[in-house]
Amino acid sequence: MQNERALSHNNKQSRHSVRLAVLLSIIPGAGQWYNRRWIKGTILFLMAAAFIISFFQFISVGLWGLRTLGTIPGLDDSRALIIQGILSLFLIVVGAGFYIFNLVDARQDAVKISEGWILPSVKDAFKNWWDAIFPYALITPGFLLLIFVVVFPLLFMILLAFTNYDRYNAPPGNLLEWVGFENFLNIINVPIWRETFISVLSWTLVWTFVATTLQIILALVLAVFVNDERIKGKKLIRTVFILPWAVPAFVTILIFAALFNDNFGAVNQGIMEPLFGQSVPWLTDPLWSRTALIMIQVWLGFPFVFALFTGVLQSVSKEWYEAADVDGGSKLQKFQFITLPHVLFATAPLLIMQYSFNFNNFNIIYLFNEGGPAVRGQNAGGTDILISWVYELTFQNNMFNMAAAISLIMGLMIAAFAILQFRRTKSFQEEG
Amino acid sequence: MSARMKSRLEVTGIYAVIAVMFIIIFYPLLWTFGLSLNEGTNLYSSSIIPKNLSFEHYIWLFTDPASNYVTWYKNTLIVAATVSIVATFFVALTAYSFSRYRFRGRKYGIYTFLILQMFPVLMGMVALYILLNTVGLLDSLLGLILIYLGGAIPMNAFLVKGYFDTIPKELDESARIDGAGHFSVLFKIMLPLAKPILAVVALFNFMTPFMDFLLPSIILRSEENFTLALGLFNFVNDQFSNNFTRFAAGSVLIAVPIATVYLLLQRWLISGLTSGATKG
Numbered sequence: 001m002q003n004e005r006a007l008s009h010n011n012k013q014s015r016h017s018v019r020l021a022v023l024l025s026i027i028p029g030a031g032q033w034y035n036r037r038w039i040k041g042t043i044l045f046l047m048a049a050a051f052i053i054s055f056f057q058f059i060s061v062g063l064w065g066l067r068t069l070g071t072i073p074g075l076d077d078s079r080a081l082i083i084q085g086i087l088s089l090f091l092i093v094v095g096a097g098f099y100i101f102n103l104v105d106a107r108q109d110a111v112k113i114s115e116g117w118i119l120p121s122v123k124d125a126f127k128n129w130w131d132a133i134f135p136y137a138l139i140t141p142g143f144l145l146l147i148f149v150v151v152f153p154l155l156f157m158i159l160l161a162f163t164n165y166d167r168y169n170a171p172p173g174n175l176l177e178w179v180g181f182e183n184f185l186n187i188i189n190v191p192i193w194r195e196t197f198i199s200v201l202s203w204t205l206v207w208t209f210v211a212t213t214l215q216i217i218l219a220l221v222l223a224v225f226v227n228d229e230r231i232k233g234k235k236l237i238r239t240v241f242i243l244p245w246a247v248p249a250f251v252t253i254l255i256f257a258a259l260f261n262d263n264f265g266a267v268n269q270g271i272m273e274p275l276f277g278q279s280v281p282w283l284t285d286p287l288w289s290r291t292a293l294i295m296i297q298v299w300l301g302f303p304f305v306f307a308l309f310t311g312v313l314q315s316v317s318k319e320w321y322e323a324a325d326v327d328g329g330s331k332l333q334k335f336q337f338i339t340l341p342h343v344l345f346a347t348a349p350l351l352i353m354q355y356s357f358n359f360n361n362f363n364i365i366y367l368f369n370e371g372g373p374a375v376r377g378q379n380a381g382g383t384d385i386l387i388s389w390v391y392e393l394t395f396q397n398n399m400f401n402m403a404a405a406i407s408l409i410m411g412l413m414i415a416a417f418a419i420l421q422f423r424r425t426k427s428f429q430e431e432g
Numbered sequence: 433m434s435a436r437m438k439s440r441l442e443v444t445g446i447y448a449v450i451a452v453m454f455i456i457i458f459y460p461l462l463w464t465f466g467l468s469l470n471e472g473t474n475l476y477s478s479s480i481i482p483k484n485l486s487f488e489h490y491i492w493l494f495t496d497p498a499s500n501y502v503t504w505y506k507n508t509l510i511v512a513a514t515v516s517i518v519a520t521f522f523v524a525l526t527a528y529s530f531s532r533y534r535f536r537g538r539k540y541g542i543y544t545f546l547i548l549q550m551f552p553v554l555m556g557m558v559a560l561y562i563l564l565n566t567v568g569l570l571d572s573l574l575g576l577i578l579i580y581l582g583g584a585i586p587m588n589a590f591l592v593k594g595y596f597d598t599i600p601k602e603l604d605e606s607a608r609i610d611g612a613g614h615f616s617v618l619f620k621i622m623l624p625l626a627k628p629i630l631a632v633v634a635l636f637n638f639m640t641p642f643m644d645f646l647l648p649s650i651i652l653r654s655e656e657n658f659t660l661a662l663g664l665f666n667f668v669n670d671q672f673s674n675n676f677t678r679f680a681a682g683s684v685l686i687a688v689p690i691a692t693v694y695l696l697l698q699r700w701l702i703s704g705l706t707s708g709a710t711k712g
């Protein structure tokens with residue numbers, strides 16, 4: 001049986017045309033039939049038919065909606081149309097991928113057949129198919145979730161940045177319109193937006209850099225101190241130093257907000273009044289609010305870095321230090337040339353993640369005093385960073401278009417940083 | 433002699449710094465604990481060492497009909513347990529695929545995950561809000577769970593992939609020769625060997641809903657759907673000075689179990705993170 005089939009194929013091999021197989025595949029499945037892979041061809045054909053029957057209407061409405069954003073106010077909801085439009089684009093991508101797969105598959109099989117390949121039995125074909133599809137099947141659930149929770153909203157946000165969706169023009173009562181780069185131009189041209197954007201952006205960068213760097217310095221100093229062999233009770237000390245990381249941050253931030261309260265907070269009552277004879281407007285003056293926020297973030301953030309450093313310090317070989325002693329190296333030199341490079345090298349990726357964490361550290365800004373205090377001539381508070389500003393624009397002011405435009409600018413910054421950063425990491429180079 | 437003096441001075445200095453840090457760390461925590469034991473809800477008259485020791489706030493949280501504290505605790509546990517189990521499972525599948533198979537599009541898949549992990553879920557909050565509103569998942573725990581899941585996958589998949597890469601390939605190759613299939617390699621070899629990193633991922637995902645304030649504040653609207661963070665925030669946000677002692681009591685009941693878990697597992701968490709990140 002097997003031999004017979006092989007023989008008949010050997011006779012046919014010269015007559016089997018690759019080109020014809022690909023041409024027939026313009027109708028999905030036909031090329032596979034020509035290759036005598038009946039089951040595969042039928043499945044492909046049925047899937048293509050089902051795809052067209054079920055999604056044609058949806059996709060054409062989606063594309064129309066994406067172009068026009070609706071034509072009848074009150075009936076067409078521009079937001080729903082954008083969502084349908086994005087889904088349609090996804091479906092088109094999936095469909096195109098499927099179609100290309102169909103062409104490539106027909107060609108591959110035809111080439112193999114014309115070279116005298118014996119068709120596998122149904123069972124073997126199924127097993128091959130399962131082997132090929134398995135890695136994709138594994139990532140599919142995670143990927144689907146990722147698409148719907150991360151990619152889809154990001155796309156939606158990108159599109160919103162080019163519409164006029166604000167509190168005066170909100171669906172479903174009104175229709176949205178595409179406005180091109182108007183929102184971005186507003187950030188540059190309208191004084192209130194420009195000034196707010198520049199001041200929020202510069203504070204975001206200062207905040208990210210200062211708070212994170214202080215965190216790391218404090219953690220480094222403490223880790224080196226506690227690691228000193230003359231210090232006793234290391235275990236207890238380390239446990240206490242990790243405590244601020246272990247307590248949920250939202251609890252401690254709210255506690256600090258009360259402690260820093262201008263009128264009755266313990267910082268003013270217990271430290272500033274007795275020592276300096278005056279209280280400090282921690283919550284109502286922008287500069288003092290910022291100072292307080294940085295101090296609180298250092299309190300919250302140093303323990304994690306401290307724990308990382310401690311782990312690394314314990315792994316630095318003693319011999320290095322002994323060798324340095326023989327050469328007469330001072331304490332400072334030992335720190336500078338042995339400890340510091342070692343610690344920073346081992347923890348670099350995690351330290352960089354600390355910077356990106358603080359760039360997006362919404363919790364502390366919002367929970368401390370909701371980004372306040374208010375500043376004249378701005379529509380963001382004195383301590384707002386980009387992400388908390390976007391939050392307020394969205395949920396308090398309903399300026400969705402501006403919020404989206406600012407998010408987009410933030411996203412570009414993050415992406416640029418991410419690409420720069422991952423180019424350097426080992427795994428990226430290994431994979432690339 | 434002078435060297436000994438110098439050494440002694442140094443040690444004293446270090447102890448002094450440690451002592452100051454102890455005060456800075458403990459003061460806010462003890463203050464909260466003290467407040468939670470004060471009578472009444474007035475922040476002005478409350479003190480770190482209560483004049484009249486009272487458990488009234490703790491009792492209120494659990495017994496008063498106006499209190500939703502138990503419901504919030506239950507909601508948070510539901511969200512945390514679901515996210516932790518499902519996310520860890522998906523993450524393990526994804527990491528296994530990226531670590532052990534060479535398939536077309538793999539490289540771009542990894543790049544996608546790498547770059548997406550940098551974007552906070554928050555960036556798309558405008559869209560998430562409108563999207564959940566359209567599909568009717570606003571103000572539901574399911575909506576919250578889905579978003580936590582999606583946000584958890586890229587970052588953690590990468591951590592776990594880094595760990596899987598350190599498991600010798602010879603192990604699964606020899607199992608394959610003995611006839612093991614795709615899934616039995618995953619469940620009988622990879623997952624048991626990767627237990628430490630999987631535990632870290634599970635724990636972090638379990639803790640997130642206890643600590644996160646922002647996503648619940650966007651998604652959840654009605655009090656009986658709140659998670660702990662959101663509910664407690666409303667204690668202090670409604671009338672700041674009035675409910676702070678109650679907030680303190682509620683916070684102590686979250687902070688103590690979470691801090692205990694962290695302190696017990698800290699060594700493990702740190703080593704899991706560093707190995708995943710540096711090898712990853």
